[in-house]
Amino acid sequence: MVKVLFIFVPVFIACVFILVVAQLISPKFRGKMMSRQIKAAKYMMDESKDDIRNISTNMADATKDGIEITTRAIKDGLTKDERVYCKHCGSLIDKDSKFCKNCGGEQ
Numbered sequence: 001m002v003k004v005l006f007i008f009v010p011v012f013i014a015c016v017f018i019l020v021v022a023q024l025i026s027p028k029f030r031g032k033m034m035s036r037q038i039k040a041a042k043y044m045m046d047e048s049k050d051d052i053r054n055i056s057t058n059m060a061d062a063t064k065d066g067i068e069i070t071t072r073a074i075k076d077g078l079t080k081d082e083r084v085y086c087k088h089c090g091s092l093i094d095k096d097s098k099f100c101k102n103c104g105g106e107q
């Protein structure tokens with residue numbers, strides 16, 4: 001058992017050493033390894049594309065309502081000076097209108 005380790009570990013270290021040296025010396029070998037890594041990354045991206053799309057769709061759905069409410073609040077805030085609440089029904093109407101659009105009550 002120990003004997004196997006004594007053989008295996010030096011062989012493993014030698015293999016790693018050879019790989020590192022080959023990568024350092026040979027640009028061709030480096031390019032080959034790099035292109036393999038790029039291929040692996042591309043493959044991973046292809047595999048996870050649907051998942052990422054799913055996640056972003058879910059996130060968009062989750063934040064849509066919040067964004068809508070915020071946008072409406074900002075819009076209301078920006079146009080607040082131009083609009084007032086009806087004295088009778090409380091709906092938003094133009095400041096200079098004499099009658100409410102909703103209930104017809106006089107302002």
Ligand SMILES: [Zn+2]
Pocket residue numbers: 086087088089090091100101102103104105
């Ligand atoms: Zn009204």
